[in-house]
Amino acid sequence: MNRAFLSSTACIALALLVTACGDRHASTEPVGAQGSAGTAAVPVTDQWLGKWTGPEGTFLQLTGVDGKYEITIQNLDGPRSFQGSAAGHAVVFERDGQKESLRATNGAETGMKWLSEKTNCLTVRAGEGYCRD
Template sequence: MKILPLAGMMVLTLAACSPAADQGGGSAESAAPSMTAAEASSLMASEDASGLSGSLNVAATVGDYVGQWRGPEGTSLTITPSGDRYAIEIRDLDGPRDFTGDLRTDGLHFNRDGKALIIHPGDGAATGMKWLADKSDCLVVDANEGYCRD
């Protein structure tokens, strides 16, 4: 289950080491657009150091994720601690779906429909959703998908 995110991080790490990235100062594209190649390299190093434990205890940021978050049209995101992992419920117009995630330094990692996603804090504008644009305390799940606290 962790092979796909790890493979993505390895690709980003290689991209960060390529001469074109060093000379041009550009960033590599990834499944998480907000992550630069340097951040991916740092994350990869931290995962190697942790023995790929899958979870880092980030006590200072747990409160930034746990609880209920509201989206437009009755959608919601609920994050609950579950042992050393987190239960994630995403309720959309089709109903609720449950996932399990790991909190790491760059966000809450989980897989949905074969796609590795990282839930991370942001504001309403970062969600890409006009209904949330004026909010300040939000979580971004994917492009044009986010949830905020009122």
Template sequence: MKKTLLLLSTLALLSACDKAPQAPKPAPPSVQASLVPETLPTDKWVGKWIGVEGLHLTVSKDDSIGRGHYLLTMQYGLDADAAGTFKGQAGEDGILFNRPDGPQVLRAGNGAATGLKWLADKKDCLVVNTGEGYCRE
């Protein structure tokens, strides 16, 4: 009985030694990398957007600063001084930016969300506030 037990133990040890070493498992991607998409949803907003009565918005990436940063060139009011280029940054709700009338958030919406009857039937729009929106044709 002891011989059988010794023989089985020896065979188990030898079979374990015959196995080729396994390659180490690759490290799992970091949690942060898996949570941040390669392309931000706000990157799809780059381009020209049209408002009403001559209002317009152009969104461009600000690659000099880095990912998620934008330049917003806009005529946001009827007066000549209601225009400019503003630096924006992607946030949870859209693109956050500051202009002379205070901090703003540019959000995705539709024509109805702009509150402007001339844009009401549009599907692809960006809205700053009710009464200020820009849509793609």
């Protein structure tokens, strides 16, 4: 056989071997779609953990982890707690038989004049919002 043919065949075989040895388990998911141990990504709503204040001594306290939360809402009647869970870019919970949704907004979107200048807020519904400074 001719030497050029053998050299070309060896190069093609090497290229195929290198390709075949690639990571067969490479993920096609976007970067950050999984945690370090193959667990689901941390929900964006986990960034909302902590205390959020409203007017006249009202507040919302969000505790929990991995999309499962306890929501404590202090209004003028006193504190009440609810179980909630992440649903995309919101936390959903039930209060008095009504499905509620907690979402990130600015102060103007809370519908409350006392919070209108704030930029980092959570709103349950128009007229019920809580912000961080």
